[in-house]
Structure formats: structure tokens, C-alpha cells
Amino acid sequence: MDTANKETPAISFELFPPKTEKGMENLKQVVLKLRRLEPQYFSVTYGAGGSTQERTFSTVDWLREQGIDTAPHLSCIGTEKNEILEILKHYQAQGIRRIVALRGDLPSGSGLGGLGELNFANELVALIRQSFGDDFHIEVAAYPEFHPQAENASLDLDNFKRKVESGAHGAITQYFYNADAYWRFLDDCKQRDIEIPIVPGIMPITNYNSLARFSDACGAEIPRWIRKRLESYGDDLSSIQEFGAEVVTQLCQQLLDGGAPGLHFYTMNQSGSVLQICSALGLPDGTTAA
Ligand code: FAD
Numbered sequence: 354m355d356t357a358n359k360e361t362p363a364i365s366f367e368l369f370p371p372k373t374e375k376g377m378e379n380l381k382q383v384v385l386k387l388r389r390l391e392p393q394y395f396s397v398t399y400g401a402g403g404s405t406q407e408r409t410f411s412t413v414d415w416l417r418e419q420g421i422d423t424a425p426h427l428s429c430i431g432t433e434k435n436e437i438l439e440i441l442k443h444y445q446a447q448g449i450r451r452i453v454a455l456r457g458d459l460p461s462g463s464g465l466g467g468l469g470e471l472n473f474a475n476e477l478v479a480l481i482r483q484s485f486g487d488d489f490h491i492e493v494a495a496y497p498e499f500h501p502q503a504e505n506a507s508l509d510l511d512n513f514k515r516k517v518e519s520g521a522h523g524a525i526t527q528y529f530y531n532a533d534a535y536w537r538f539l540d541d542c543k544q545r546d547i548e549i550p551i552v553p554g555i556m557p558i559t560n561y562n563s564l565a566r567f568s569d570a571c572g573a574e575i576p577r578w579i580r581k582r583l584e585s586y587g588d589d590l591s592s593i594q595e596f597g598a599e600v601v602t603q604l605c606q607q608l609l610d611g612g613a614p615g616l617h618f619y620t621m622n623q624s625g626s627v628l629q630i631c632s633a634l635g636l637p638d639g640t641t642a643a
Pocket residue numbers: 397398399400401426427428453454455456457458472473474475493494495500501502503504508509510512513515516525526527528554
């Protein structure tokens with residue numbers, strides 16, 4: 354694809370904190386490969402209620418040791434304000450300057466009792482801004498196909514605006530495979546005078562069953578034509594990946610051509626598909642740059 358004369362888009366990569374030593378070793382290899390694409394930052398997810406806290410910290414520590422710009426995710430549900438402030442002070446002392454601020458989802462039956470002092474992400478954003486001013490660049494989540502618990506689309510947009518008014522600097526979307534949902538979302542935001550950059554979240558397609566399960570839970574739609582084709586490949590993983598890379602590359606190209614401010618890849622701690630997509634998009638990978 355021809356990307357000549359276009360500025361290189363800002364890309365970022367999301368990781369989750371591995372549960373095992375082997376998983377951590379794999380993550381290190383993945384990061385070394387993806388780093389060549391010169392991402393703006395790597396982000397690291399955080400389990401609601403602090404369920405991954407130590408693993409998120411150690412993943413962030415390792416990334417920082419490599420001199421990599423890192424954005425830890427932080428969710429507020431089920432966590433007291435004091436604990437959140439302690440975590441933020443810890444990150445501030447490490448020189449971290451970007452946070453992905455979320456409500457999070459408590460697993461059912463997690464036994465954490467009440468929901469804590471902060472019930473929605475806008476309250477977390479407000480707390481960060483009140484306590485740390487502009488020290489952190491705050492990213493929040495956006496849902497072009499709407500959050501599964503939203504009462505309706507319009508109220509979800511109003512709630513998104515609350516996060517922006519509370520002080521969010523940017524947003525990353527839930528993944529989607531229908532670019533129109535994103536453009537329409539941007540139009541709705543414009544009408545509500547929301548002006549922060551809203552970066553599309555990109556989920557590579559590597560395994561149909563897990564993607565279908567996850568998409569049902571988080572309210573991201575897999576269009577019927579994609580679902581049907583993926584179903585038809587059965588256990589043929591290489592065909593799924595080949596078709597998935599083609600579809601997702603096309604989506605990314607449409608988004609960039611239409612003016613999306615960047616791309617945020619949900620890597621699932623794998624580099625193969627992301628590298629394939631970025632290469633098809635013509636993004637320089639450090640080894641080819643002049
Ligand atoms: P909110 O913005 O608080 O919205 C949640 C719901 O409440 C929406 O339906 C909204 O319409 C409604 N709402 C919001 N504010 C109000 C209000 N003031 N009054 C009434 N209703 C309101 N989860 C994790 O646990 N860890 C992660 O690391 C993580 N990373 C993510 C990264 C990205 C880019 C995205 C898109 C999601 C991520 N998630 C993560 C998932 C996220 O936590 C869930 O989608 C969660 O259900 C909502 O989080 P939120 O921050 O969007 O919540």
C-alpha cells in the first residue's frame with residue numbers, strides 16, 4: 354500500500370502482565386521485536402480490584418529499565434482512593450508520565466465487598482487531575498459501538514464527555530471492525546464539543562473462538578461476513594491469520610487515510626500479526642529506515 358508522503362502515524366502497543374516466568378520471557382521477546390517500530394509507548398493492563406498489581410508493576414519496571422515509554426493502566430473499581438494515590442505516587446517517582454485510567458470490571462464473585470470509593474472512570478480522572486495536576490497524560494476508554502452496560506448510546510456519549518470534562522487528555526477505543534462506527538462516534542463527539550484525540554484500538558485476528566467469546570463479552574461486533582469466513586476456516590489457523598491480517602490491515606489503512614490520530618494495538622503479547630499488519634501498512638520498522 355502506498356503511504357508515501359504521509360507522516361508516520363503514532364502507534365502504541367498494549368501488553369498484559371504475564372502470569373509465569375515463561376510468559377515474561379515471551380513478553381520480553383515480543384517487546385524487543387515491536388520496539389523496532391518505534392511506538393510512542395507500550396501500555397500494560399491492570400486487573401480490576403488490583404488483581405494483577407504486582408505483575409503489572411514488575412512488567413512496568415522491566416519496560417522502564419529498557420528505557421521504554423510506558424503507560425500503566427489503572428482501574429478504580431473496588432480500590433480505595435488512598436491505594437490509588439499510592440500507586441500513582443509510585444509511578445510518578447518512576448518517571449511515568451502517561452496513565453490509562455479506567456473503571457475496570459470486577460469478576461463476579463470476586464468477594465471484594467462494596468465497589469469502593471470510585472465507581473466510574475470520570476471519578477478516577479478527576480482524582481488524578483486534582484492530586485497530580487498535569488503530571489500525567491491521561492488516556493481513557495471510548496466505545497464506538499457503545500459500552501455493553503450503557504443505558505443507551507446517547508447516555509454513553511454523555512458519560513464519555515464526563516471523562517473528558519474531568520480532565521482526560523486522550524482516548525483509546527475498544528476494538529471494532531467497522532470503521533463507520535468510529536467515524537460516527539467522532540461526529541457525535543464533535544457535536545458534543547469533545548476535542549481530545551481518539552485513537553482507534555486495533556485487535557489483530559489470530560484465533561476465531563477466543564475472539565468471538567471476548568467480543569460478545571465486551572460488546573465489540575464482528576461483522577457477519579468476517580465471522581462467516583473465519584468460521585469456515587475451522588482449525589486452519591494459518592488461513593485465519595492470513596485472512597485476519599488482510600482484513601485488519603485494510604481497516605487500519607482506512608482509519609489512517611480518514612485521519613485517525615494513530616493506532617493502538619491490542620497485542621495479546623504476540624508480535625507476529627502486529628508486525629505483519631504494520632509491514633503491510635508500510636510503517637518503518639527501524640531496520641528498513643534510511
Ligand atoms: P466508565 O467510563 O466508567 O463507563 C462504564 C459504564 O458506566 C458505561 O456504560 C458508562 O456509560 C457508564 N457510566 C460512566 N460514567 C457514569 C456516571 N458518572 N454515571 C452513570 N453511568 C456512568 N479493564 C481492566 O480491568 N483493566 C485494564 O487494564 C483495561 N484496559 C482497557 C483498555 C482500553 C483501551 C479499553 C477500551 C478497555 C479496557 N478495560 C480494562 C476494560 C474496561 O475496564 C471496561 O470496559 C469497563 O467495563 C469500563 O471501563 P471504563 O473506564 O470505560 O468505564
